[in-house]
Amino acid sequence: MFQRFRRTRLNPHLRSLVRETLVSVDDFIYPLFVRPGEGIKTEVSSMPGVYQMSLDEVIKECEILKAMGLYKVILFGIPETKDSVGSDAVCDHGIIATAVREIKRAHPDMFVVTDLCFCEYTDHGHCGIIDHVHQTVDNDATLKISAQQAIVHAKAGADLIAPSGMMDGIIETLRDALDGGGYESLPIMSYSTKFASGYYGPFRDVAESEPSFGDRASYQMDPANRREAINESIADEAQGADILMVKPALAFLDIIRDIREVTNLPLAAYNVSGEYALLKLAGKQGLIDYDRVMMETMVGFKRAGADILISYHAKEVAKILN
Numbered sequence: 001m002f003q004r005f006r007r008t009r010l011n012p013h014l015r016s017l018v019r020e021t022l023v024s025v026d027d028f029i030y031p032l033f034v035r036p037g038e039g040i041k042t043e044v045s046s047m048p049g050v051y052q053m054s055l056d057e058v059i060k061e062c063e064i065l066k067a068m069g070l071y072k073v074i075l076f077g078i079p080e081t082k083d084s085v086g087s088d089a090v091c092d093h094g095i096i097a098t099a100v101r102e103i104k105r106a107h108p109d110m111f112v113v114t115d116l117c118f119c120e121y122t123d124h125g126h127c128g129i130i131d132h133v134h135q136t137v138d139n140d141a142t143l144k145i146s147a148q149q150a151i152v153h154a155k156a157g158a159d160l161i162a163p164s165g166m167m168d169g170i171i172e173t174l175r176d177a178l179d180g181g182g183y184e185s186l187p188i189m190s191y192s193t194k195f196a197s198g199y200y201g202p203f204r205d206v207a208e209s210e211p212s213f214g215d216r217a218s219y220q221m222d223p224a225n226r227r228e229a230i231n232e233s234i235a236d237e238a239q240g241a242d243i244l245m246v247k248p249a250l251a252f253l254d255i256i257r258d259i260r261e262v263t264n265l266p267l268a269a270y271n272v273s274g275e276y277a278l279l280k281l282a283g284k285q286g287l288i289d290y291d292r293v294m295m296e297t298m299v300g301f302k303r304a305g306a307d308i309l310i311s312y313h314a315k316e317v318a319k320i321l322n
């Protein structure tokens, strides 16, 4: 006697009753790129539909996002000036601090996540202060300025802080700094398992953050390592992270599942720029049914174990779900 699996597939209502994984607009965080100026909205060629925007345009964009049910954004900044230590990122009048303040003023009901890193703010494009002897990022020196950056974000009114630099000890450092500054209730979403990935290519065009020498392999993870990937996230949970993350998502679905199995914390998947670009281009060329492939990809992230999706597709998904 064989099992008749098809019995529950014959009727769309029955299919919806037995569906195991749902994608909701509530799952999404939408990335925004803010730059100085006024009236600027520049599309980036490698990421059609993604723009560098001046703050006035970002504030208009939030209106559109809210109308679609998208209340959560993550901010990336392109500063007026860059230097060796990323000063703009630790200044109360820097691009991100200003953006958070103004967005929260115009839209108190928006939820603003800040990416905490230095690569967009340093003239060398690396994620912290350079250790010239070892030609890498100095971990502990970068922890110090990261704590300052966290306080700048907190003072500006950020709702969630997301360190993405892959410095060891960053979560403990930021938690201590935030608690010490009276921000015990401000949560941290760690980019806890972040791989050194070619899929970040288009992002670095938008954020203007390509390293001027070398690469990020001495601080971001080797895509070949599974056990280390799990350890990275467990360590951040132990240090006090409130939400964990796997990044990129598409080639790392196994890692999302692995981490889901070892933690009870909420888990985010970052559906990165290169993943977005692949679908976009294939869709434009008419090679795939774009909407269908996109939704299948989103459900795949959730089925793998992600609770939260950070994705450039968020608006397109919302259009389909609304």
Ligand code: PBG
Residues within 6 Å of the ligand: 115, 117, 119, 127, 164, 165, 199, 200, 201, 202, 203, 204, 271, 272, 273, 274
């Ligand atoms: C900054 C940062 C990066 C991304 C998010 N935060 C780039 C990088 O590590 O080079 C990548 C996002 C994407 O590709 O969509 N550290």
Ligand code: ZN
Residues within 6 Å of the ligand: 117, 118, 119, 120, 126, 127, 164, 165
């Ligand atoms: Zn960085």
